[in-house]
Amino acid sequence: MTAPELATMAEVGALAAIHAAGFPPGMAWRAGDISGLMEMGGCFVLWWPGDAFIMCRLGGDEAEVLTLATAPPARRQGLAGRLLDAAIEACRGLGAGALFLEVGAGNAAAQALYCAAGFTEVARRPRYYADGTDAIVMTLRLS
Secondary structure: OOOOEEOOHHHHHHHHHHHHHHOOOOOOOOHHHHHHHHOOOOEEEEEEOOOEEEEEEEEOOEEEEEEEEEOHHHOOOOHHHHHHHHHHHHHHHOOOOEEEEEEEOOOHHHHHHHHHOOOEEEEEEOOOOOOOOOEEEEEEEOO
């Protein structure tokens, strides 16, 4: 498989469709949510059209994974891991010394993905998500 592409504002609708397919109702981001983040400085999106994407934001010497979404038909093919690896390298190349993310405490598959990439838990945010689920804050040192 080729490297993921850098998404542009022209793909916002397709990104929102992937997010809607990949997240439970009420937790998916709409096109306006995605475009608003993409318009912010330091934000980039890597994706495989129609299948999966990762959105990151850089600020100073830190970066954050804002979301990682895979459409159900494209799951269990290693796309999320390859996107995460590409985002890690992009953040490292842009000078970030650390990469942070939040993941739902009940999302064992995502936690396993992040742990396999070297992320470690650094904090918890009680009842962070709309459904009352805690968020696990994880970090990966890049330098």
